[in-house]
Every structure is written in structure tokens, then in C-alpha cells.
Amino acid sequence: MASASAVKLDQRETYAAFICDELSSQILHPVITERGWDPDMIFSGGVAGAVRALGGMPCPEFLIVDLSDSEDPRADMQSLADVCEPGTVVLALGTLNDVTLYRDLLHAGVHDYLVKPLTAEVLHSAVVAAENAIFVEEEVEEQGPKTDARQIVCVGVRGGIGASTLVANMAWLFADQGKKTALLDLDLFFGTSAMQFDLEPGRGLSDALDNPRRVDGLFLERAVVKPHEKLSILGCEAPIGGMSDPADGALEQLVDALGENFDCVVVDVPRQLMGSHVDVLKSATDIIVVTDFSLTSARDCIRLLAHIKQIAPSADVYVAANKVGMVPNEVDEKDFENSIEHAVDVKVPFDVKAMMAATQKGVVICEEAPRSKISDAYLTLLRTVTSDDTIGDSKKSWFGKLLGK
Structure with a gap:
């Protein structure tokens, strides 16, 4: 040699x-x-x-x-x-x-x-x-990279705030509008995206993270679960401690690969990944920060928004207040917006009746209660993100026809 x-x-x-x-x-x-x-x-x-x-x-x-x-x-x-x-x-x-x-x-x-x-x-x-x-x-x-796929990253400022429920409904709404949609749940151990549709997630996500370069249309057909003709969920329920953190760049590669096969990719990102895996933010066209009107959330919103601005300055950023009305606001809405220096783009009301009915049937709220105030708020968020006020009004949309009644 x-x-x-x-x-x-x-x-x-x-x-x-x-x-x-x-x-x-x-x-x-x-x-x-x-x-x-x-x-x-x-x-x-x-x-x-x-x-x-x-x-x-x-x-x-x-x-x-x-x-x-x-x-x-x-x-x-x-x-x-x-x-x-x-x-x-x-x-x-x-x-x-x-x-x-x-x-x-x-x-x-x-x-x-x-x-x-x-x-x-x-x-x-x-x-x-x-x-x-x-x-x-x-x-x-x-x-060259595909540029027409919408890649939406959603993150809750704290656990239990309802970000995963919002993500599942957003993805379902996109699919119901005829968009080929992927829901990527990056909570490797406790993800609930598939569960919200009464499905088992399989091990598609763990396989994809092993080698994101191999993610193509054929792989996805085997790896995803489909609660809707146009909606594919990629997730896993790995044994606790039984899966390594994704390698640097793996999440960006995976989201980009999904963008080549879907019209829209909605990513549910646990907040603990935001610091160690900034690559997932770099792929985003839109980022939704899910919060409530608590003092802790105001603090964490400020930190998250600053982090996003540094890592993904070209992404459009939205703030969604979730579970509004469940408890009295710790921080007045105007004071909250002033402190985070960003408007609250949509307020999603707390509706325990609609949530329980959807959970019992193994469907998302927008499918079970399309005329509820919470579904209307999700639709408003979708219209805001897409800048398309006609979404939900099409006669071809089952969701839109119900809202028109």
C-alpha cells in the first residue's frame, strides 16, 4: 500500500x-x-x-x-x-x-x-x-432543493400546553384541503400524533433517523401510518433510553426529504430539541410558537423567539395562544404581546367538551366538531399561515361545507 x-x-x-x-x-x-x-x-x-x-x-x-x-x-x-x-x-x-x-x-x-x-x-x-x-x-x-413545499415547525413553550393537539389538527386541515401532508412527530419516546388518530406509530421515525438519505417515496409508503388519504404520520414510541439523539444535520435532511414527497410538512418539535438540534429550524418556512398567557410562558416565549430569529431569520413566525379561558390569564394579553414584542396571531379557546368527544372517538377535534369555536380557531391559524382566506370555503371541502351551514 x-x-x-x-x-x-x-x-x-x-x-x-x-x-x-x-x-x-x-x-x-x-x-x-x-x-x-x-x-x-x-x-x-x-x-x-x-x-x-x-x-x-x-x-x-x-x-x-x-x-x-x-x-x-x-x-x-x-x-x-x-x-x-x-x-x-x-x-x-x-x-x-x-x-x-x-x-x-x-x-x-x-x-x-x-x-x-x-x-x-x-x-x-x-x-x-x-x-x-x-x-x-x-x-x-x-x-436544486424543492422550494414549493411548505415546512411548518410547531413548538410549545412548555409541556402540556397542547402543541401536539394543535399540530395534529393543523395537519388534518391541510390534508382535508387536498394537500399531500406529512406530520413528523419528533418526540421519540412520548409522541402522541398517531395516538390522536387511534393509530400505532410503528418505528418509521427511528428507521428514518438511522439514515435520512434513504428516505424516499418507497420508504415512506412502508414507514408512515395514514389516518387520511392525504395525511401521513411519521413517528415512533421508542423504549425510554433505547434510542440515541439524532446526529447533527439528520433532522434537516429528514424534513427536506419529506418536503420532496409532500406538499406540506408539519413538524411537532419538543422544546428540549430546540437547543441541541437547531437544524430542524433551518428547514422551516413557517414556525408556530404555542403558548398561554402565563408569566412563565411569557419568559420562555421571549427566549424562544430570540433563538428562532438567530437560527432561522428567514422563516415566518406566528404565536398561537392555546387553551384560552381554561384558567384566568396571569398576564394581560396586551402586556403579554408587549413583553414578547410579537402579536398573538390566534387565540384557541379551551373546549373540554369537544376535546373529550374527539378523544373518545380517536379523531381530531376538527373532524369531530368542525363547527366548534376551537376548530374555527385552528382554521384561522391555517389561513394566517398560508395567507389564504379562502381555505375552508371550498365546496369540495367537507370541512368547508359544514362551516357554511
């Missing part, structure tokens, strides 16, 4: 391999030459050698890195990520046959992980798959 330090590159190569042992290099050699690639780009040194070499040469489109000599594979892969260009496809090799390590590497953006001893057939298949991934990524970059 060649030494990486002996080679200087003036332009980005198709691939480079950093292998720890001679046998693996010999197995890789014919696979590489078959594709017309330069066998001199197979180097010794494993992942540590890759990190050193990439500090002094352009990063290839495709990297094969060996973790066999690594004492801390996760840390070494993070060091590799720091010197890689965005979009680089990485195939990892190693001797450790560990499911947790495999999942962590995929979370970190590794395309695949092969356990030694290698065979020519397995290695060939993995290289072909990686080459296809490079082709797909280049094709997506040429086409």
Missing part, C-alpha cells in the same frame, strides 16, 4: 481508501481497478491516516476508511467529519461486530459499515452502492 503523505493532489479525486491491513487492500484492489479508478489511491494508515492526509489534500467524493486500529471509532469518525467536505460518501470497515456502533456510524452520516474479514463480493456491492449514492447526490444538487 502507498503512503498518503507521498501523494499530493491538485484536484478532488473520485475516491481514496485508507486501509489498515494488506489482505483487505488486496481484496479491494481488483474492485477498484474494475471501476477504472486509480489503485494508487489505496493508502495505509486507517482512519487516523485519513484524517492526517485530508488535512493536506482535497477531500475525494468517496472515502473508504478502516477503523480496525481505532480505540474510539466514534471520536475518530468525528475527526474525519471535521476534515471532509459536505456530501462526501464514507464507507467504513472494521473488526468490531456491534449493532450499536453500526447505528451510531449511520447516525453520523456514514453510508455503510462492513465487518472484517471482507469478501470481494460484499466489498464490490458496497462500492457500487456508494457510487450510486454519489450519483444521486450530484443529481439532487443539480436539480
Whole structure:
């Protein structure tokens, strides 16, 4: 095997391999030459050698890195990520046959992980798959991102404020207007989006977060649950502590992938993710902050709105006061708006009768009680977000016809 330090590159190569042992290099050699690639780009040194070499040469489109000599594979892969260009496809090799390590590497953006001893057939298949991934990524970059999908992020300023109920109703309303809609519930352990439609969420979300690049129309057909012809829910009820936090950038990739397959993506974001996973905000076209008129919520609204302005300055931001009338307001509405320096765009009244009726039937409030004041408030919020006052008035809409009675 060649030494990486002996080679200087003036332009980005198709691939480079950093292998720890001679046998693996010999197995890789014919696979590489078959594709017309330069066998001199197979180097010794494993992942540590890759990190050193990439500090002094352009990063290839495709990297094969060996973790066999690594004492801390996760840390070494993070060091590799720091010197890689965005979009680089990485195939990892190693001797450790560990499911947790495999999942962590995929979370970190590794395309695949092969356990030694290698065979020519397995290695060939993995290289072909990686080459296809490079082709797909280049094709997506040429086409550019989809810009017409509405991506709405909803976050409650505190737990129990009713943000998940608002999200489920918003998603149902979009679907009822004929929009192909995805509801993404990012509460990995306690999500209720599917439950509000009397459905089991499956493990679609955990599978999607394992490798968001693989999320496509075919994957979604298997991963989502559908309470409505136009509404698909992606969520999970992972065992408590049984699922790692999403890797950096994974949520943004996932929301963008959903945006390529749906007209509208509504994301239910637990507030604890707002600090550690700001990437989900970067994908948003619209952000809804759900609050009440309490002193604590006023404080947290101020902090959340400042955070959103910094992370997603181009998103349109709305404030929805929920469960209005359930308890007396701690803060006067005008004082509340002055303190958060933002108008309350809609006030959703507390309606225990409508809520209980919907819960007992396993449907959302807008389906069970479309003429209720709470449903009317949800519709007002939808019209505000979309800037379309005609929503709900179409004769083709069952919801609209009921409101017109």
C-alpha cells in the first residue's frame, strides 16, 4: 500500500481508501481497478491516516476508511467529519461486530459499515452502492432543493400546553384541503400524533433517523401510518433510553426529504430539541410558537423567539395562544404581546367538551366538531399561515361545507 503523505493532489479525486491491513487492500484492489479508478489511491494508515492526509489534500467524493486500529471509532469518525467536505460518501470497515456502533456510524452520516474479514463480493456491492449514492447526490444538487413545499415547525413553550393537539389538527386541515401532508412527530419516546388518530406509530421515525438519505417515496409508503388519504404520520414510541439523539444535520435532511414527497410538512418539535438540534429550524418556512398567557410562558416565549430569529431569520413566525379561558390569564394579553414584542396571531379557546368527544372517538377535534369555536380557531391559524382566506370555503371541502351551514 502507498503512503498518503507521498501523494499530493491538485484536484478532488473520485475516491481514496485508507486501509489498515494488506489482505483487505488486496481484496479491494481488483474492485477498484474494475471501476477504472486509480489503485494508487489505496493508502495505509486507517482512519487516523485519513484524517492526517485530508488535512493536506482535497477531500475525494468517496472515502473508504478502516477503523480496525481505532480505540474510539466514534471520536475518530468525528475527526474525519471535521476534515471532509459536505456530501462526501464514507464507507467504513472494521473488526468490531456491534449493532450499536453500526447505528451510531449511520447516525453520523456514514453510508455503510462492513465487518472484517471482507469478501470481494460484499466489498464490490458496497462500492457500487456508494457510487450510486454519489450519483444521486450530484443529481439532487443539480436539480436544486424543492422550494414549493411548505415546512411548518410547531413548538410549545412548555409541556402540556397542547402543541401536539394543535399540530395534529393543523395537519388534518391541510390534508382535508387536498394537500399531500406529512406530520413528523419528533418526540421519540412520548409522541402522541398517531395516538390522536387511534393509530400505532410503528418505528418509521427511528428507521428514518438511522439514515435520512434513504428516505424516499418507497420508504415512506412502508414507514408512515395514514389516518387520511392525504395525511401521513411519521413517528415512533421508542423504549425510554433505547434510542440515541439524532446526529447533527439528520433532522434537516429528514424534513427536506419529506418536503420532496409532500406538499406540506408539519413538524411537532419538543422544546428540549430546540437547543441541541437547531437544524430542524433551518428547514422551516413557517414556525408556530404555542403558548398561554402565563408569566412563565411569557419568559420562555421571549427566549424562544430570540433563538428562532438567530437560527432561522428567514422563516415566518406566528404565536398561537392555546387553551384560552381554561384558567384566568396571569398576564394581560396586551402586556403579554408587549413583553414578547410579537402579536398573538390566534387565540384557541379551551373546549373540554369537544376535546373529550374527539378523544373518545380517536379523531381530531376538527373532524369531530368542525363547527366548534376551537376548530374555527385552528382554521384561522391555517389561513394566517398560508395567507389564504379562502381555505375552508371550498365546496369540495367537507370541512368547508359544514362551516357554511
